[in-house]
Amino acid sequence: MKQITTLKTIGLLFLTCTFLNVSPAYAEKITIAAAADMKYAMKDIVAAFQQTVPKDTVEVVYGSSGHAFTQIQQGAPYDLYFAADINYPRELGQKGFAATEPKLYAIGRITLWSSSRNATTMSLKSLLAQDIEHVAIANPKHAPYGKRAEEALRASGLWEKVEPKLVYGENIVQTAQFVQSGNAQVGIIALSLVLNPELAGKGGYWLIPDSLHEPLEQAFIITKRAENNTLAQRFAKYMESKEARAIMIRYGFVLPGETAAK
């Protein structure tokens, strides 16, 4: 008899908890899967967004866009998905994993970056120099930034000569680590990472002309599981706000509807 009462109490507790969870009057939580190039910009955006919803929780998981793409199809608990390549969210939509159309949030840029030498006066041709042993790029097989790096090298006719020097990072942040640790003298890195205070001012960067590669169109979706999540919708809306756009521009992203800063 006593056991049954205990069970009832536990059951009641469960019910109450579930009720509390869905009630919008109480704290909500979302988890965002974001491409590695968003690491620093997203941190600032989330911090600014949290001030408007202090009770709610926003968590971010960073990684390669392809990785999150696979995870979402396997039921990963992500409410929003920010991809470095619009094709990933587009395909998720076709497969029925998206609650919204892919929304273009930024266009990425690639740079030559070095932690040990002055990269501001470099150009892609500088990669041929003898004292440059290793050039780090993201893996072109699955990382959007790596694909664009390969395109830029091919378009300048340097691919065959530079390829023997290439080392491949699993995503754009790991590629930056190879350069930061000095193991690769130069890397082709996202502008959004190079502008971060931790990396900026080391050896400087040189912006690779975007005429040399396809645009890095970056888009996000709200996933199917977050279809009715008001916090996810609010965050999606916040990406269009003046504050969020200012942060994105600060990290070197070109925003939809605007021309490049330089």
Add this chain to the structure above:
Amino acid sequence: MFLSESDLQAIWLTVQLASIVTVLLLLLGTPVAWWLARTRCWLKGPVGAVLALPLVLPPSVLGFYLLLAMGPHGPLGHLTKLLGFGPQPFTFWGLVLASVAYSMPFMVQPLQNAFESIGDRPLEVAATLGASPLDAFFTVAVPLALPGFLTASILTFAHTVGEFGVVLMIGGNLPGITRVASVQIYDHVEALEYGQAHQLAAVMVFFSFLVLLVLYAWRPQTQKAG
């Protein structure tokens, strides 16, 4: 064969890496294990603990330290530069170096156990019969510890084959140089090439099972013999 050329290249590279690491660790680990088994020095505890660290540490910790240490500004990087080799990340020998550190406990611990289980008696007998310590080591200890050597070698080889995190962090994913089978599988998955990932993964499962089968099937016999 259903595997692509790059898959076969990755497997061959993995076999080369694991073989070289096993041989190197046999040479390096044997004296260390012998010393650990025989010594009464107070350093035994600390040295044993340091060598066992890779068992406990996440590969990311090792990978992070090795990336910095082997780089041009790190202590190992300076050393290899002095010896005329240059920095070792992104090279095959850099992987060998990392794997030796990473697989060390898998060689040392089974050997140490084997040496310890011999006990003092056979060696004392050998000594009274006039054998020098070195002589006694090779004619008495090594034959008695032979099962230990086999276990240690198989475990070291298998563990190096199974290495992933450290390679990912210091390898730079170079085909034929640092792109081992585990990394190749990861790349297949990332590129959504599930078919190829399945094939190579199946090879790995089959291989690992075979290794463990040999190890376990053969173990009871040695116990009977002992």
